[in-house]
Amino acid sequence: MSVQNVLNLIKEKNIEWVDFRFVGLSGKAQHISLPATEVDEETFVNGVAFDGSSIPGFRGIEQSDMVMMPDTETAYIDPFTAHPTLIIMSNIHTPDGDRYDRDPRSIAQKAEEYLQTTGIGTQAFFAPESEFFIFDDVRYENGMNKSYFEVDSEEAGWNTGRKEEGGNLAYKVPVKGGYVPVAPIDSQQDIRSEMCNKLADAGLRIERHHHEVATAGQAEINFRFDSLTKTADNLLKYKYIVANTAREYGKVATFMPKPLFGDNGSGMHVHMSIFNEGEPLFYEKGAYANLSELAIHYIGGILYHAPALIAITNPSTNSFKRLVPGYEAPVNLVFSKGNRSAAVRIPIAAVTPKGCRIEFRTPDSTANPYLAFAAMLMAGLDGIKKKIDPRALGYGPFDTNIYEMSDAEKAEIRSVPGTLEEALDALAADSEFLTEGGVFTQDFIDNYIELKRGEAKQVAIRIHPHEYNLYFDC
Template sequence: MAVENVLKLAQENNIEWFDFRFVDLSGRAHHISLPASEVDEDTFLNGVAFDGSSIPGFRGIEESDMVMMPDPESVFIDAFTAHPTLNIMCNIFTPDGERYERDPRGIAEKAEEYLQTSGVGTAAFFAPESEFFIFDDVRYQSDVNVSSYSVDSNEAFWNTNRKEDGGNLGFKIRKKGGYVPVAPVDSQQDIRSEMCRLLEEAGLRIERHHHEVATAGQAEINFRFDTLKLTADNLMKYKYIVHNTAQQYGKTATFMPKPLFGDNGSGMHVHQSIFDGDTPLFYEKGAYANLSEMALHYLGGILYHAPALIALTNPSTNSFKRLVPGYEAPVNLVFSKGNRSAAVRIPIASVTPKGCRIEFRTPDSTANPYLAFSAMLMAGLDGIKKKMDPRELGYGPFDKNIYELPEEDKVGIRSVPASLEEALDELEKDFDFLLEGDVFTADFIQNYISFKRAEAKDVAIRVHPHEFSLYYDC
């Protein structure tokens, strides 16, 4: 959308505020609002100043001045503000006009530019399946003398005997029993439909929504694929709208991977493919899962670099509470057609040539989407460049339920790292593929590793409530 069209849109909708947004290393959005009377074409040329030293992982106080440069293609009207507001995603620049190398959205742009100059294709398409929980109550505390959390949901199986106003009406969701039941067991049809309505108003094309496997309000909404940066923008809109719709309903939504012990966690399965113009490059009729050699090399790169990638696609300590066998978590670094126990699945149901794709099932929504999608693309392109054949590298195909294989048959199957620290160790050893085309820089990687190690240490040094169960009577 041209700048003049953005200003026209604002005028036609009586916009009072322009909300300029950017994304930090963790994938959280930040914003500064300007009155509509103060926004003109010069604002889009000169940007909006902000203090980069107040954003964790950005810059020191001695070089804190930074500039948000608005992207007029990213605008959408905010559905949650009392005063009409137009939201705009921004890229980050230094005051001298240089692209800031630690800007996640800028990295996504560079990844797309690298693809186009590589000669492989013209566009990479991504489609994340970002699962989440809708709770009725959440409480947590971490202090010198207390460490606790509690979540609750009217749907949860542990509430079958709870006294409720008007009586307990039953119809709770059993543990691991939440996959697509109808109402009244699924009590969240309307809130998900409202989320979808608002997402469509914000420009996303919704494909479907449903209840997910876990008890206590696990949900999934699927939106249409798009190019790398635009899909990351859409995922930021998605999380914003999910969080705020839940808040309006008096509920709370979380994309935390594992808020419940003993039930399924929330993942972000990422579908991806490459096109050359209108021609899909991942399709070859009659091949295994109708997958082209290029697609096999791409997924070979994903699996080869997966231990390092996971530091970017599963970047929280909680991520590794989900990545354990037995809860549909894809911990095995192999590929397969239609097999949800493999880290890389090739969907085969109702797939057209243009719909032919791979699905990396390991990631979760604590990932910064700009960084995660860029890193996956770079790993895949490295696989194409080096012709990494996953069959020769021992990554499959495995068309059996890997969870149920005898231990002797699992010999040689690599698993994901067991912790965030292990994933960061892997990234420290294997990041050269991310530096191609200056998409990521060594400075960014080193800063990111330090930033995430600090998070891991914060968790590791704290007393865990379960330790009282294990050791208090020692």
């Protein structure tokens, strides 16, 4: 969409406000709104100024001036505002006009540019399956003398005996019993459909939605794959629309990986493939899972670099509450066709040559999608360039249920890091693959590690309620 087309859209739809957005290191969107009457061609040439020192991990107060440079291709109408508002994503530049090397969106674009310089392919496609919970009530507090959280859902398995409903209507979702039941057990069909309608109006191609495995309103909506940066843009749009549609229904949505103890967490399985001038490069008929050797080497790069990669794809302390055995969590760094207990799965049902892809199941939605997708691509490309063979390294294929293997057999399988600190240590030791072609800078990686270590420390030094169970009577 050209600048003129955006200006025409503003007039045609009687837009009152233009909301310019960028994304910080955390992956959360930030925004500044301008009156539509103040937006003209110069706005798209000169950008929109903001204070970079107020964004964690960006700049100090002595270098705070930064500029959002709008990307007109991302424009869509906000479905929630009372005053007609147009949303536009932006890249971040310095006042000198240079691309800011800590801007996650620019890093995603540099990863796409790097792919084209390798001669391997011309385009990488991504499709995330970002799961979430829809709760009715969320309360939490952390202080000197108290620490707790409490969530509730009308369909939660723990509410089979609740009287406050004015007559309990039963049909609650059992623990681990929420995968695709029909109503009345699935009470959230309409809210998910409304989310999908709004997403479609905002430009996403919706493929399906359904209730997920966990109790208490776990859900999933799938949208069509696209190129790396566009998919990251779409994921931010997805999370924004899901959260605000839930709010319209008097509910709250969260993409937190593990909000409930004792049931499945929410992942963000990411499907990936590479094309060259429109031709798929991951397909080879008759090979294992119909995968080409290039795809096998891509998997090799993902699995070889996985400990470091996970610092970016699972960048929260809560991520590692999900990455434990027993809850369909992909903790095993192996690959397999159709096996959901492996970190890398190759879908084999109803797959065409163009649909041939790999699925990295470890990530979750605390990840900044621009950074996560870029890092995955860089790991895969490193595997292709170095011909990393996951078969030779003992990464599979494993086509049996790994959770049912003996302890001795499991001991031979490499697992994901156990904590965020372990993942950050791995990233500190293995980051060279990210800096190829200047996609990630070492300054960015060092800054990112420092920021995330600070988050981990905030959790580590706080008293956990369960410590009272374990140690109060010592």
